[in-house]
Amino acid sequence: MTDIKGIYLDNNATTKVDPQVLEAMLPYFTEQFGNPSSIHQFGNQVGRAVNKARRQVQELLGAEFDSEIIFTSCGTESDSTAIYSALKAQPERTTIITTAVEHPAILAVGEQLEKEGYTIIRLGVDSKGRLDLDDYKKRLDDDVALVTVMWANNESGTIFPVVEMAEMAHEAGVMFHTDAVQAVGKIPIDLKSTKIDMLSLSGHKLHAPKGIGALYLRRGTRFRPFLRGGHQERGRRAGTENSASIVGLGVAAELAASRIEHENTFVRGLRDRLEHGILAANTHCFVTGDPDNRLPNTCNIAFEFIEGEAILMMLNKKGIAASSGSACTSGSLEPSHVMRAMGIPFTAAHGTIRFSLSCDNTQEEIDQVIATLPGIISRLRELSPYWSKEGPVENPDQAFEPTYA
Amino acid sequence: MWDYSETVKEHFYNPRNVGAVEEANGVGDVGSLTCGDALRLTLKVNPETEIIEDAGFQTFGCGSAIASSSALTEIIKGKTLDEALAVTNQDIADFLEGLPPEKMHCSVMGREALQAAIANYRGEVWEDDHEEGALICKCFAIEEPLIVDTIRANNLSSVQDVANYTKAGAGCSSCHEKIEEILARELEARGETFTPGAGRPDLVLERRTVAKKSKELPVMQNGAAKEEPAAPVKKAKSKLTLVQRIQKIEKAIEALRPALQADRGDVELIDVQDKTVFVKMTGACTDCSMAGLTLNGLQQKMMEELGEFVQVVPLSKRQLEEAGL
Ligand SMILES: Cc1ncc(COP(=O)(O)O)c(C=O)c1O
Numbered sequence: 158m159t160d161i162k163g164i165y166l167d168n169n170a171t172t173k174v175d176p177q178v179l180e181a182m183l184p185y186f187t188e189q190f191g192n193p194s195s196i197h198q199f200g201n202q203v204g205r206a207v208n209k210a211r212r213q214v215q216e217l218l219g220a221e222f223d224s225e226i227i228f229t230s231c232g233t234e235s236d237s238t239a240i241y242s243a244l245k246a247q248p249e250r251t252t253i254i255t256t257a258v259e260h261p262a263i264l265a266v267g268e269q270l271e272k273e274g275y276t277i278i279r280l281g282v283d284s285k286g287r288l289d290l291d292d293y294k295k296r297l298d299d300d301v302a303l304v305t306v307m308w309a310n311n312e313s314g315t316i317f318p319v320v321e322m323a324e325m326a327h328e329a330g331v332m333f334h335t336d337a338v339q340a341v342g343k344i345p346i347d348l349k350s351t352k353i354d355m356l357s358l359s360g361h362k363l364h365a366p367k368g369i370g371a372l373y374l375r376r377g378t379r380f381r382p383f384l385r386g387g388h389q390e391r392g393r394r395a396g397t398e399n400s401a402s403i404v405g406l407g408v409a410a411e412l413a414a415s416r417i418e419h420e421n422t423f424v425r426g427l428r429d430r431l432e433h434g435i436l437a438a439n440t441h442c443f444v445t446g447d448p449d450n451r452l453p454n455t456c457n458i459a460f461e462f463i464e465g466e467a468i469l470m471m472l473n474k475k476g477i478a479a480s481s482g483s484a485c486t487s488g489s490l491e492p493s494h495v496m497r498a499m500g501i502p503f504t505a506a507h508g509t510i511r512f513s514l515s516c517d518n519t520q521e522e523i524d525q526v527i528a529t530l531p532g533i534i535s536r537l538r539e540l541s542p543y544w545s546k547e548g549p550v551e552n553p554d555q556a557f558e559p560t561y562a
Numbered sequence: 563m564w565d566y567s568e569t570v571k572e573h574f575y576n577p578r579n580v581g582a583v584e585e586a587n588g589v590g591d592v593g594s595l596t597c598g599d600a601l602r603l604t605l606k607v608n609p610e611t612e613i614i615e616d617a618g619f620q621t622f623g624c625g626s627a628i629a630s631s632s633a634l635t636e637i638i639k640g641k642t643l644d645e646a647l648a649v650t651n652q653d654i655a656d657f658l659e660g661l662p663p664e665k666m667h668c669s670v671m672g673r674e675a676l677q678a679a680i681a682n683y684r685g686e687v688w689e690d691d692h693e694e695g696a697l698i699c700k701c702f703a704i705e706e707p708l709i710v711d712t713i714r715a716n717n718l719s720s721v722q723d724v725a726n727y728t729k730a731g732a733g734c735s736s737c738h739e740k741i742e743e744i745l746a747r748e749l750e751a752r753g754e755t756f757t758p759g760a761g762r763p764d765l766v767l768e769r770r771t772v773a774k775k776s777k778e779l780p781v782m783q784n785g786a787a788k789e790e791p792a793a794p795v796k797k798a799k800s801k802l803t804l805v806q807r808i809q810k811i812e813k814a815i816e817a818l819r820p821a822l823q824a825d826r827g828d829v830e831l832i833d834v835q836d837k838t839v840f841v842k843m844t845g846a847c848t849d850c851s852m853a854g855l856t857l858n859g860l861q862q863k864m865m866e867e868l869g870e871f872v873q874v875v876p877l878s879k880r881q882l883e884e885a886g887l
Contacts, residue, residue, distance in 0.1 A: 464623050539580065542601070542602040
């Protein structure tokens, strides 16, 4: 196998397919090519493999029944399915509660629904990215069709108290969905002991391939399919199964379950080492989100007075891959909505860098990143009009006041 | 990440003329909300000769903002102020061997910093006339203000209209929803209601032919790129001979030329093929936002003269070179 040389710290964007996952998948492109719905032996065995994968995912999520797992094409499809299903199944309810910091897979659907006349309540967050649960409780009423709140934030790694929030929704008789795309495989989850009705996950965030996801649907939850057609997935998601990827997701789920301890000790340790190292070696930078309550693999640091894309380009030249919440990296107008929701000032929001680790990272890699960054940060600050020699210019906002177009 | 040219990368990794120039006598501070970019340009101008003897930049911004700043300082050093003022954002982009459409505003910021610094040297107050807005069409780098202005000036009412007049939406179709939203807003403001299906399909067919000829992206209609245009629904046949048409087109250009030259720009007619008028824009006319407005005005004027729909297509430096012009 050819490995691209480099240090990959962008695992919240996507992960490398685990070699064991790949190996398990390969026969399903060749001899095991049958359609799982077919009666003959070609299809039959594939059908069994799909069901094995279903049980592996069930196990990872701590779901009560394997039939609660519906395979989909990605996290985004799972999210859309959950939202539209809740609305279609309860036409008398027209409000959705979500948060201001969700992934676009939720936010963009909300914006579209708003245009169609639905009410979308977006709960705000404080400077550490935390929700106000009292405010949330007040918003739960008979018009709410669905609460959809992410388990962990993809940018800051901040974890929301979804188990508690699902209890509150349940008491108010409101359906609860969580986008757990970033949480699954990184923190322990046991759905049968919660009141969560639906949960989205995505394969490529846990070392399975891209283009495979799953929706957990608690038994008895009212549901309407997003894709109609054949009877696959008991008619809840039509379309011939992506059997090879489903098998891959199953193996990845099993691996993730066996590594969750490692993730929360070893990977967490590397992350903390990286964070302390960076904060000690660079001035004018700070951690965003809630450091005491976040994913073990994620660290998001804002570097003041410089811009994220420039940092990423310099890192890339040194073979280090990370990502940024700056406007420039996405081609959008504004820095990340997550950073803005937390009230991170403009000069820092543009300079946020997310490092997201996986069990593939090593201490040597982390130490190399710590050693490489200061040169990049100081080089870019030399170029910045907000910076002079050893520190920011006095009153940076007033000293440099450009005319804005 | 962005597909930057080697020159952009070179000027980002090894920027020229970093920092404030000592004894600077012209300073320009500008920013662009689009990217959170900000640029301070300092100039040392020889008062006798008005030659820019030194230029330095300080930039808060992304890779292309830093590269554009570096390119700008390299371009203007040694030029007189008047020569420098003739530098367009397209010149900066060309110097860098192109910028992605989303990043063209970085070159605009460079040009604005230059104008601001020269105004500062001359003791004038620089007024920013460049209206920046959300990038709507990524295929042709068209921003919202231009679309809004064009809709208002021409009473446009459909996505096809907008594509015909501004090119926005004539590429991959991904911005059609946004254009429809703008149209809905604008139509409501003038007391009409927007119906998504409304339009003049014959013009879209014309555009298809145009797109093929000018080697642009094929125009997609409902997501499918048609190989050959279907038989036009109703083809507006021109009753003029080609020579008569060219004369009228030249007349339209002549009418607008004084205004263009006042802005240090010019337009030259290169070719007329069916409904497409190819032009070469020079000088200040190539500035991104102005170019669009100029083209619209020009197209409007030509349509008045000819009494038929034409599409004005500016040829880029590269296209002109390829054609040996
Ligand atoms: C929180 C969250 N939700 C949803 C998604 C979308 O998942 P997918 O890429 O599988 O559609 C992502 C991936 O970026 C994510 O981080």
